[in-house]
Every structure is written in structure tokens, then in C-alpha cells.
Amino acid sequence: MTNTPREITRRQMMHRLGLTALVAGPAAGLLSACATSGGGSTAEPTASAAGGAATSASNPFGVKADAPLEVVIFKGAYGDEYATKSHEPLYAKEFPKAKITHQGIQTIAQTLTPRFAGGDVPDVVNNSGTDNLDTGSLVAAGQLLDLTPLYEAPSIDDPSKKVKDTLVPGTIESGLVGDPAKPYLLNYVYTAYGLWYDAKLFEKEGWTPPKTFDEFKTLADKIKAKGIAPYAYAGKNASYYQYWMILISAAKIGGNQVLIDIDNLADGAWTNDAVKQAAAAWAEIGKYMDKSYEGLIHTEVQTQQNQGKVALYPSGSWLEPEQAKDTPAGFEYAMAPTPSVSASDAMPYEAIRAIAGEPYVLPAKGKNVNGGLEYMRVMLSKEAAKAFTEKTKSLTVVVGATEGLTLSPGTESVVAAQSAAGANVVTWSSFEQWYKELETELRKQTNALMFGRITADQFCANMQKAADKTKADSSVTKQKRTA
Numbered sequence: 001m002t003n004t005p006r007e008i009t010r011r012q013m014m015h016r017l018g019l020t021a022l023v024a025g026p027a028a029g030l031l032s033a034c035a036t037s038g039g040g041s042t043a044e045p046t047a048s049a050a051g052g053a054a055t056s057a058s059n060p061f062g063v064k065a066d067a068p069l070e071v072v073i074f075k076g077a078y079g080d081e082y083a084t085k086s087h088e089p090l091y092a093k094e095f096p097k098a099k100i101t102h103q104g105i106q107t108i109a110q111t112l113t114p115r116f117a118g119g120d121v122p123d124v125v126n127n128s129g130t131d132n133l134d135t136g137s138l139v140a141a142g143q144l145l146d147l148t149p150l151y152e153a154p155s156i157d158d159p160s161k162k163v164k165d166t167l168v169p170g171t172i173e174s175g176l177v178g179d180p181a182k183p184y185l186l187n188y189v190y191t192a193y194g195l196w197y198d199a200k201l202f203e204k205e206g207w208t209p210p211k212t213f214d215e216f217k218t219l220a221d222k223i224k225a226k227g228i229a230p231y232a233y234a235g236k237n238a239s240y241y242q243y244w245m246i247l248i249s250a251a252k253i254g255g256n257q258v259l260i261d262i263d264n265l266a267d268g269a270w271t272n273d274a275v276k277q278a279a280a281a282w283a284e285i286g287k288y289m290d291k292s293y294e295g296l297i298h299t300e301v302q303t304q305q306n307q308g309k310v311a312l313y314p315s316g317s318w319l320e321p322e323q324a325k326d327t328p329a330g331f332e333y334a335m336a337p338t339p340s341v342s343a344s345d346a347m348p349y350e351a352i353r354a355i356a357g358e359p360y361v362l363p364a365k366g367k368n369v370n371g372g373l374e375y376m377r378v379m380l381s382k383e384a385a386k387a388f389t390e391k392t393k394s395l396t397v398v399v400g401a402t403e404g405l406t407l408s409p410g411t412e413s414v415v416a417a418q419s420a421a422g423a424n425v426v427t428w429s430s431f432e433q434w435y436k437e438l439e440t441e442l443r444k445q446t447n448a449l450m451f452g453r454i455t456a457d458q459f460c461a462n463m464q465k466a467a468d469k470t471k472a473d474s475s476v477t478k479q480k481r482t483a
Contacts, residue, residue, distance in 0.1 A: 235295065247429055
């Protein structure tokens with residue numbers, strides 16, 4: 001794809017982020033865009049460019065000692081205390097004269113889109129949650145910083161190592177955006193995805209997590225006979241929890257190339273037989289769900305599970321900390337892999353989706369860009385990562401950061417599942433961050449499939465039509481993934 005400079009209006013930016021309604025009247029000015037296929041600001045910030053200080057071994061980015069720093073954190077499953085009680089104090093310890101402004105919110109896109117359009121952006125953004133920013137559009141508009149300088153910088157824990165050498169393999173790759181791909185996202189939390197259940201309840205009833213979909217249906221009948229919902233997810237705001245399960249199953253059937261083709265908008269990617277098999281298998285499980293779940297949000301369904309009303313629930317390893325306040329004594333979280341569809345699946349039952357998630361970005365036009373890079377370097381120290389795990393009961397991408405920690409039951413089950421999976425790991429899905437409209441359509445089609453309004457073949461056909469539309473839309477910057 002050739003690099004063609006262009007400009008993106010404020011209204012176009014709002015539209016791409018799904019927030020056109022926020023704009024009243026004509027676009028006021030243009031956003032300067034380096035909007036190539038790779039997009040974004042790729043130059044390493046310098047002390048002079050950012051009005052910073054001289055660089056040194058302890059200050060590799062040349063952060064000015066009294067430069068203010070603004071941090072915006074998604075206040076969701078992990079809360080934001082890890083930032084206010086650990087990460088920000090650690091940064092302040094290095095730069096005590098710097099004023100740190102913190103904002104913990106859930107409406108990331110709604111709050112920050114006007115600021116990106118107006119050029120008044122924070123320095124660090126935890127871009128997570130349902131209302132997140134469209135990173136593909138931001139990269140295309142030159143609004144996000146290439147994080148290569150961060151990964152090439154010396155580690156705080158061991159300056160003889162680069163930051164990139166202290167991270168779980170695949171961390172940097174999970175944050176690549178653009179064509180050619182560059183690391184614009186720091187995915188900080190090492191997350192495993194699977195079926196979550198109450199280990200104590202299963203032990204009491206003599207139930208075992210299903211290893212095949214035939215076992216799943218047999219178990220579902222037994223659970224239903226006890227007056228418990230065998231399986232449920234929240235259709236109102238978290239249907240992506242369910243589409244992850246479908247995509248994981250598709251990858252286990254046909255290999256990770258299935259998801260790479262979906263990301264790359266390859267012809268026929270959604271009508272691949274592996275996707276059809278996965279959709280059909282999960283549609284059978286959908287028959288056990290009450291229609292009311294389509295109108296519930298994730299915390300409502302999760303609370304029902306804590307109350308013993310739901311047996312199996314699809315989620316990532318943030319579930320246990322998110323429900324900490326509502327989890328009763330005697331309830332013990334555990335995670336199991338998604339069941340195998342057939343004996344000929346490319347990956348074994350033990351395979352799980354375990355990836356770096358929970359993205360953080362640095363706005364390229366932040367007032368303290370170098371401070372943002374240093375804040376991320378602090379985040380990737382063992383001290384900061386250990387504090388995150390202690391406060392959130394979730395693992396980070398920093399190698400060795402759990403040494404000496406006592407892990408929660410749910411986290412222990414995740415570690416055990418990762419160990420059992422070995423190299424059989426389902427890869428990430430990038431299209432979710434690259435193509436917002438396509439992801440939104442997938443949520444809609446997932447609900448239609450799981451609540452019985454369409455068949456697996458219709459699901460695949462509808463998604464292929466949506467993917468083809470995205471591919472043909474010249475206004476959408478295309479991304480490329482190789483592995």
C-alpha cells in the first residue's frame with residue numbers, strides 16, 4: 001500500500017470513532033495527519049522537541065523534572081487504584097516536582113474524542129472498556145506515538161537489558177497497528193480467556209468442565225435439571241465475550257491462520273469451514289440460554305453466577321477481581337479451556353487464548369510525550385507490575401513480577417491452564433481494534449446466532465458481507481498482519 005498524505009477533518013474523526021453526534025455544526029479546522037498506511041508519529045521524541053531535559057542513564061527520554069503529566073485510566077474491572085497508589089507514586093518518586101493529573105473514567109471515547117479532535121490530549125491513556133477509542137483511525141490520523149523507543153530503552157530493573165527483553169513473548173506483537181505494522185499499543189495485562197465456573201459448586205455436584213461439545217450438552221442437561229442456567233453471557237453490552245469463544249473455537253479447529261485471515265480481510269475468511277463449525281457448535285449451547293440474558297449487562301450475569309444461578313460463563317482473567325466485592329465466601333473461581341469441537345481439531349483441548357491485553361496508548365500530541373514514555377517504562381518495572389497483580393489479582397506482561405506473591409484461586413487456575421497449554425496458544429484478534437464498525441457488526445450477529453434468530457451459515461454469510469464492505473471502503477485505512 002502506498003503512503004499517501006491526507007488530512008482528516010474533525011467530523012471525520014468523530015465519525016470514525018462512532019461519536020458524530022458530539023459534533024455540532026461544521027468541522028472546525030483540520031487535523032494534521034501523517035495518515036499513511038503505517039500512520040502515526042514514528043520519530044523518537046527528543047529533549048529539544050518536547051522541551052525536555054538532557055538524557056541520561058536514569059532518564060533515557062530526557063523528561064523535564066517539573067513537566068506536568070496527565071493520565072487517564074479506564075476504571076473498569078481493574079479499577080484505577082493500581083495507578084493512583086502505585087504507578088503514579090513511582091513516577092512521582094522519580095520526578096517529585098511534576099504535577100500528576102489523574103482521571104479514572106469508563107467513557108474513554110466519549111470523553112477523549114473531542115480532545116483528540118481539538119489537539120488537547122492527555123499524556124497517557126488506558127484505552128479499554130466498551131466505549132474505547134478507535135486506535136486504527138487514530139494511528140491513521142497520526143494521533144498515536146510509535147512505542148519503539150520505549151521497548152528499546154533500558155529496563156528500570158536491569159539497565160543491561162532493554163525493556164523489550166523483560167516482557168512475555170508476544171507482548172509487543174499484540175500492539176502492532178498499520179501496514180507496515182508498528183507498536184502503537186502497550187498491552188499490559190496477560191489475560192487468559194475461557195469458561196469460568198465455581199470450583200466449589202462443581203466439586204459438590206460432581207461436575208467436570210466439558211472437554212468436548214458433546215460433553216458440554218450432556219453436562220448442560222444435568223445442570224439445567226438442578227434449576228441452574230448451564231451457560232450465559234450478557235447480550236446487552238458484552239456480546240464480545242461470546243464472540244471470543246466462537247473465534248477461539250474456530251482457531252482450535254483450523255489453526256491460528258483462521259484468525260489472521262479474518263484480521264487481514266481475506267476473501268472468504270468468515271465463511272471458512274472452521275468458523276462455520278465453531279458457530280454451529282456454540283449455537284447449540286445458545287439453546288440452553290434464557291432469552292432474558294440478551295437484555296442484561298455483564299455485571300448482572302456475573303452476579304447471578306456468584307449467586308449460584310449460572311454455571312459456566314465466558315470471560316477473561318479480569319473476572320475474579322472485577323467481582324471481588326460481590327463474590328460470597330465459599331465461591332472459588334476457576335477457568336477451563338473451551339471444549340474441542342472434534343477429534344480432528346488442529347489444536348488440543350488444552351489450547352487457550354492467552355494474550356497481552358488491556359491497551360495503553362500515548363497521544364503523539366501530548367504536552368509531555370517523553371513523560372508518557374517514562375510512565376510506561378515505570379509500569380514495566382517489576383515493582384509496578386507486582387503492585388498491579390496484588391491490587392487486581394491479575395497477571396502482567398512483565399516476566400518474573402509474581403515472584404513471592406500468593407495468587408488467588410482464579411489466578412492459580414489461569415497459571416495452571418497456561419502451563420497445560422504450553423505452545424498451544426490461540427493468537428489475538430486485531431480487527432477488533434482496527435475496524436470498529438466490523439467489530440460492532442460482529443456483536444450484533446453474535447447475539448442473533450446465540451439467541452436463535454439466525455443459523456451458523458447465516459452468521460458467517462452476514463459477517464463475510466460486513467468484512468467485504470470494510471475491505472471495499474476506501475475511507476477505511478487497511479491494516480496488515482503477518483503472524
